[in-house]
Amino acid sequence: MEATTFVLFGATGDLAKRKIYPALYNLFLDHKLSKSFTIIGLGRREWSDEAFQAQVEQSLHTFSRRSADDSASIKAFIKAFRYSVMDVERIEDYHKLLQVVEQREQELHLPGNRMFYLSVGPEFFGKIAASIQESGLGSAKGWKRLIIEKPFGHDLKSAQELNQELGKAFKEEEIFRIDHYLGKPMVQKLDVLEQSNPALQDIWTNQYIANVQITASETVGVEERAGYYDHVGAIRDMFQNHMLQLLMTLGKNDGRISKRQVMESVEPLLKENVVNDVVRGQYTAGSIQGKPAAGYKDEPGIDPCSTNDTFVAVRLRIDDVFWRDIPIYIRTGKRMKEKSTRIVIEFKQPFKRSYSAQERTAPNLLIFEISPNEGVTLQINHKDLPNKGVTSTIPVDLHFNQSGEPEAYENLIYDALQGDPTFFAHWDEVELAWKWVQPILEAFEEDLVPLHHYPAGTYGPDASDLLLAEDGNHWWFDSKPVPLAQRIPREAYA
Numbered sequence: 001m002e003a004t005t006f007v008l009f010g011a012t013g014d015l016a017k018r019k020i021y022p023a024l025y026n027l028f029l030d031h032k033l034s035k036s037f038t039i040i041g042l043g044r045r046e047w048s049d050e051a052f053q054a055q056v057e058q059s060l061h062t063f064s065r066r067s068a069d070d071s072a073s074i075k076a077f078i079k080a081f082r083y084s085v086m087d088v089e090r091i092e093d094y095h096k097l098l099q100v101v102e103q104r105e106q107e108l109h110l111p112g113n114r115m116f117y118l119s120v121g122p123e124f125f126g127k128i129a130a131s132i133q134e135s136g137l138g139s140a141k142g143w144k145r146l147i148i149e150k151p152f153g154h155d156l157k158s159a160q161e162l163n164q165e166l167g168k169a170f171k172e173e174e175i176f177r178i179d180h181y182l183g184k185p186m187v188q189k190l191d192v193l194e195q196s197n198p199a200l201q202d203i204w205t206n207q208y209i210a211n212v213q214i215t216a217s218e219t220v221g222v223e224e225r226a227g228y229y230d231h232v233g234a235i236r237d238m239f240q241n242h243m244l245q246l247l248m249t250l251g252k253n254d255g256r257i258s259k260r261q262v263m264e265s266v267e268p269l270l271k272e273n274v275v276n277d278v279v280r281g282q283y284t285a286g287s288i289q290g291k292p293a294a295g296y297k298d299e300p301g302i303d304p305c306s307t308n309d310t311f312v313a314v315r316l317r318i319d320d321v322f323w324r325d326i327p328i329y330i331r332t333g334k335r336m337k338e339k340s341t342r343i344v345i346e347f348k349q350p351f352k353r354s355y356s357a358q359e360r361t362a363p364n365l366l367i368f369e370i371s372p373n374e375g376v377t378l379q380i381n382h383k384d385l386p387n388k389g390v391t392s393t394i395p396v397d398l399h400f401n402q403s404g405e406p407e408a409y410e411n412l413i414y415d416a417l418q419g420d421p422t423f424f425a426h427w428d429e430v431e432l433a434w435k436w437v438q439p440i441l442e443a444f445e446e447d448l449v450p451l452h453h454y455p456a457g458t459y460g461p462d463a464s465d466l467l468l469a470e471d472g473n474h475w476w477f478d479s480k481p482v483p484l485a486q487r488i489p490r491e492a493y494a
């Protein structure tokens, strides 16, 4: 690892303490940081270096996946931290920062490789990038890179504007847009699972696959982020970025096409037709794991008349030679029954009509569990001898030992420090994702899609089940299949 100056905007914030410091500490323990490494934390709070170091240490005790009892390691780690008071809106503060950075680089004989990590609100991204350039912070002898947090824009236009602003100060290859789902170990393993297993490669096509289901369900509500969430909803918070990145990663078909090509091939939706393929939901009061949960509109900080989406389910198709005609269902929501991120691939059953009731088989399923557990399961049919020899399903399970595995932020910060862009969201993907989502945003704004309610602690609105039932499918592992005969138009559930 090259010697680096790590400049962290938003060093006093929530993300820094929950994710960034623990990730850096684990990289340090794994000897993945250069010995000549310094971190300069920034915020408006009037902290001293010592107060900052104490905060960092506290965050390790609270959030590190590794025990933070080894005081010698902690001491050696926090020695690298310095703090500088800064208001990102004041250009003179960048000049002051430049002096701090240069002084530190001289003390440690650093070559001027500078990593700028923007862990601040998105309204500051453009301004900070421009000021880094204007102040000379971006003109050292070494490389410069920018790590940028989500959200990347609020819609297509604002994302394009932001990208133009960033582009004036940083080249695309210098920008590392974090999508933490791409840092999740199971997502990083998907590529190799597909590429190194010819048996999987061969069935990874519309000849064998009946449908694909991607789920990211959460039990948490809006927590402390009401002000942010009530303006973005599930469609912007999760779908436009994490869910579409999962789709692109899965769809690239062991590298036969790129993520960008996958996104380009997703059949576009017309605003008027969004209602046919998208379900919008919002939770009402309910209970989760035995505990009562308030409805969305009763959450602190949420507009009591809010029509914001806390759940979306989308049906789409990829029009390319491998994926054509396979329905792909994606859903994500808050305050659902369980925390689970998974991809289920349902395979076709070419012979199902020829089986007797006794021998009737279930489809083979290939399940990638991404979190909270990680694993790959193949559901197959077998003869259940103790049970009158009926055919039933059995899972062939491969669960990974997650202990010791780096977490998403460790993987991503390490890659960015190495200059490896593989698991970051590239501009062309981000732009295509916004383009695809734009008609949905407009249809929601214009109320062209009904808002379906679901009680907290369920798998989302019934309309989400009906979306699949329209194709004779159902979500695996939660709702019961809805018989087609009982189909009620989804609009009736609004």
Ligand SMILES: NC(=O)C1=CN([C@@H]2O[C@H](COP(=O)(O)OP(=O)(O)OC[C@H]3O[C@@H](n4cnc5c(N)ncnc54)[C@H](OP(=O)(O)O)[C@@H]3O)[C@@H](O)[C@H]2O)C=CC1
Pocket (backbone or CB within 6 Å): 009, 010, 011, 012, 013, 014, 015, 016, 042, 043, 044, 045, 086, 087, 088, 089, 118, 119, 120, 121, 122, 149, 150, 151
């Ligand atoms: N928290 C999370 O779980 C996640 C956060 N993110 C993204 O990460 C970024 C940071 O989020 P989070 O840490 O939660 O936010 P916080 O509100 O907790 O922290 C914001 C940080 O920005 C600093 N800041 C605000 N205004 C200024 C200013 N004018 N000049 C200098 N510093 C300023 C604050 O420092 P001070 O108050 O000292 O000035 C603080 O360190 C956001 O873009 C968010 O969307 C993304 C995914 C998850």
Ligand SMILES: O=C1O[C@H](COP(=O)(O)O)[C@@H](O)[C@H](O)[C@H]1O
Pocket (backbone or CB within 6 Å): 216, 218, 220, 237, 238, 341, 371
């Ligand atoms: O980016 C976000 O992700 C989290 C869910 O992440 P996970 O790793 O726990 O699956 C979500 O809660 C949050 O609203 C969103 O901004």
